[in-house]
Amino acid sequence: DIQMTQSPSSLSASVGDRVTITCRASQTVNSYLNWYQQKPGKAPKVLIYAASNLQSGVPSRFSGSGSGTDFTLTISNLQPEDFATYFCQQSHSTPYTFGQGTKLEIK
């Protein structure tokens, strides 16, 4: 199975800040890497697919980069609604696996 490791596990930031979350795969996933946002009591929502492509309807302050084993999610100009938990997920091969999550909190 491909293990996905995110860092940091939690992060404090202020409105207007720029933050970066990293995700590392235990073996190459090429660009089969997706990012999700989850708010308490809600289902995850896809933000980025194929490492760097913005899902329709997602604000452009979200961006992704990377390929192979190392990936990043960057959120520029943090907004109050961005405080949530973020997960990376590989769709290169089954079992599809998720990172353990990064909780983004208000400083």
Add this chain to the structure above:
Amino acid sequence: EVQLVESGGGLVQPGGSLRLSCEGSGFIFNNFWMHWVRQAPGKGPVWVSRISSDGRSITYADSVKGRFTVSRDNAKNTLYLQMDSLRAEDTAVYYCVRDKYFYDSSGFRLLSDAFDVWGQGTLVTVSS
């Protein structure tokens, strides 16, 4: 509106069974592969199973293989998960998820697939 609605969760004793259902609407159900993903309280999502658009290809996580059975009825736009021999560690919110394939601008090169539509989730609690 594109929607997935799960039902069938509840409290069950260890060793018991439950059948989850997920009805899709607002899209052509039989065009999409579908998955079940679960999430234990305070934990990250965990992939459980997938089924091809025509139901012929099925894959399970090792943790549920031999105990869970996924199926679909495209005439009813419904996905199912039969869960047998349930264990305490199966306690989680179970999500029905649509798998979308994303292609480049030519329409021929697959970029990735991602879970683009999620149900609201149904809670399964395994406890005596």
